[in-house]
Amino acid sequence: RKNIMFCEAYRDNEVKETDPMHRVTSSIESYDSVNITKIKLGGFSKTTLNVFLSSILCLPRRITSPLSEVIHQKTMGNVFFVIEFIKTLESPDKKILSYSLAKRRWIWDADSIAVMSISDIVADILVKKLLCIEKTVLKSLIIASCFGSQVNILVMELLNGMKGISDIVHNLDAAADEGLLEKAGPLFMFAHDSIQQSVYELTPMNE
Numbered sequence: 001r002k003n004i005m006f007c008e009a010y011r012d013n014e015v016k017e018t019d020p021m022h023r024v025t026s027s028i029e030s031y032d033s034v035n036i037t038k039i040k041l042g043g044f045s046k047t048t049l050n051v052f053l054s055s056i057l058c059l060p061r062r063i064t065s066p067l068s069e070v071i072h073q074k075t076m077g078n079v080f081f082v083i084e085f086i087k088t089l090e091s092p093d094k095k096i097l098s099y100s101l102a103k104r105r106w107i108w109d110a111d112s113i114a115v116m117s118i119s120d121i122v123a124d125i126l127v128k129k130l131l132c133i134e135k136t137v138l139k140s141l142i143i144a145s146c147f148g149s150q151v152n153i154l155v156m157e158l159l160n161g162m163k164g165i166s167d168i169v170h171n172l173d174a175a176a177d178e179g180l181l182e183k184a185g186p187l188f189m190f191a192h193d194s195i196q197q198s199v200y201e202l203t204p205m206n207e
Contacts, residue, residue: 043077132145140171145200
């Protein structure tokens with residue numbers, strides 16, 4: 001009797017039922033004598049990302065926690081994006097993340113990281129996230145998108161109650177927590193132009 005181990009890896013959002021690989025998998029699963037183990041890999045949670053950063057930077061988790069928070073917000077925990085983002089921070093032309101010989105530890109410029117633009121690929125992930133947020137938050141974002149890439153909080157407060165939406169500023173704060181907006185002083189700014197454009201395109205035709 002011979003044994004064989006078959007492994008396959010794929011992105012589940014890119015494989016349709018008509019895909020040859022899906023048919024092969026279904027065929028294998030039809031045999032009762034075959035043991036199937038499925039492992040679904042997701043992105044970093046905020047906690048696991050902090051553990052990861054603490055490990056690679058050789059620093060206590062309480063110190064890397066603020067860094068992990070902003071990186072998670074920028075990358076949505078996607079492992080590939082996290083790695084690429086860290087590489088960007090460490091690149092010679094930026095040096096936002098660097099090793100200090102004087103302090104004998106890794107240091108970073110938190111303010112510079114917070115205002116960095118996210119990549120187009122990460123923006124695509126955030127755009128998809130628009131379909132999952134609460135309707136009141138999305139409606140508030142749609143109103144904000146009509147002003148372009150940024151809008152003053154005072155302006156949004158004046159529009160409170162528009163289209164039956166209350167707590168507009170609170171809703172925008174919730175969107176900022178999700179990484180869709182960035183808050184700087186009296187301004188709400190869309191994290192990426194493609195997000196603002198995608199939100200604006202969701203505006204009903206009769207409005």
